[in-house]
Amino acid sequence: MVGQIIGGIKANSLAIQTDVLHLLSDIVSYAISLFSLWVSSLKATPQYTYGFYRMEILGALASVLLTWIVTGSEVQGWIMVLISSLDFLLNLILVFLLGHGANFNIQAAYVHAFGDSILSIGVLVGGIIIWVKPKLKIVDLICTLVFSVFVLRTTLPLIREIYRVLMQAAPDGVDASVLAHDLCEMEEVLSVHEVHIWCITAGKVLVSCHVTVKEDANSYTVKDKVIQHIKQEYKIDTKDITVQTELSKDATVHD
Template sequence: MKKLLVAVALCSLFIVVEVIGGIKANSLAILTDAAHLFLDVTAFGISLFSLWASGWEATPRKSYGFFRIEVLGALVSVQMIWLLAGFLVYEAIARLHNGGGEVQGSLMFGISAFGLMVNLAMAFLLGHGHGHGHENQHDHHHHPQLSEALLEENGTRSEKKRNLNLEGAYLHVLGDLIQSVGVMLGGAVIWYKPEWKIIDLICTLLFSVIVLGTTLGMSRNILDVLMESTPQEIDADKLEKGVCEMEEVVDVHEMHIWSITPDKITLVCHVKVRPEADGDMVLDKVIDYIKTEYNISHVTIQIERQ
């Protein structure tokens, strides 16, 4: 949370610089960069709020707690990206058609160079927490009942799970880093050849498409969670087959696997066992198999007799 607060402060400061500089330089590309940076701040803010809200206790009406605030926040962030990118694309096309004032290439270059340094600092800051340390934080926070050995055994699977908003914020920073390089190069060209100001509009259109592209995977993850789809990393057929292969198990049905958030997966199912089977033993065996093989910590099994 401290890292996110530092990132919010850096972003907010530079947004002011880019908005003022973009207007003075008459550069849509810089304003596009500022819009992308504003979305970084939004993503960071939503991440902070969702981390705070995830600690709220569940209530009778909100029996799963407030974890899905993270997903709703990510959805709002994506919608804002689409809205701002659409506006900037419209403005760029209008300028291509009607022409625009002179673009100050030197100012455009200077601001984007400063932006590159800011984005490098944020990428380093968030990249350090986005890797191993970040995963450990969330495994500890969301799966306190899992043993350390189980976490090590399932390290590969747990690495696939992530906080949507932190992922989104990190992607925003990487995208903005590339964008800053492009705007800087465009500014250098316009500085050298002022009559080539169309490069500013081309940069705006190109980077708007790139910004939208960074949201595709995130949008798919959001839809998967909201539609309560089986998480992509879990093969439901293989899981069911593994349970059915247990000696005491006759059948598995009414199986449902879904995510509250991408790092909080829930499974419920009915397991039919032989008449002579020890129901408690089978229950423990099935839950242990699901936790160990698939790292699903929230498991509800109903045992039925044949």
């Protein structure tokens, strides 16, 4: 970061000086991610009965918003080329290390590093042009603007996933109506209603439903079959599945 401050001043480059903010935001972003991961691992309490898994989502959201803020705030050419090349190399290493994480905070850190690497390419391209054509210093500003827009675009898929989790939407590949239909195919099941499927964080899917069973059926046996079916077909842990069984004579009529 100190090297970029000195290099940015000597090169008189807005892009390099602005990239100093990216390095500072990297430190803050990764600190937020680590803190969120620690808090999300804490055990549930009487007040927070689901635990603190959602802190992971809030941390990822804060990290992405930080990327937006820094990106929106965003000349000897050879200095630009040298510093941006080193910056790009370091961010490329981070992208490689973080690219396989399913955790939302790891994804947010990956997007941050990927965005920084794209911005480094912008500075590199601008530096090469200015190195060859020193009078074209406006390229520095143009490259910063163009690549900043591209970085913002890379954050949108993660924002979509964060929105879906906060809105308690069913994860991709799990359809509540299909699940209800499958359960109704069981011989002992008359109907299925109040089906809810949602995520509280990445990879943590919860299911709850009411199952109306025939009067001659054993409700405990049916409940176990339903839970095992959901576990096998949708790869959801049994402790995250809640099934309430009802006898047909006790069940309220549902559309």
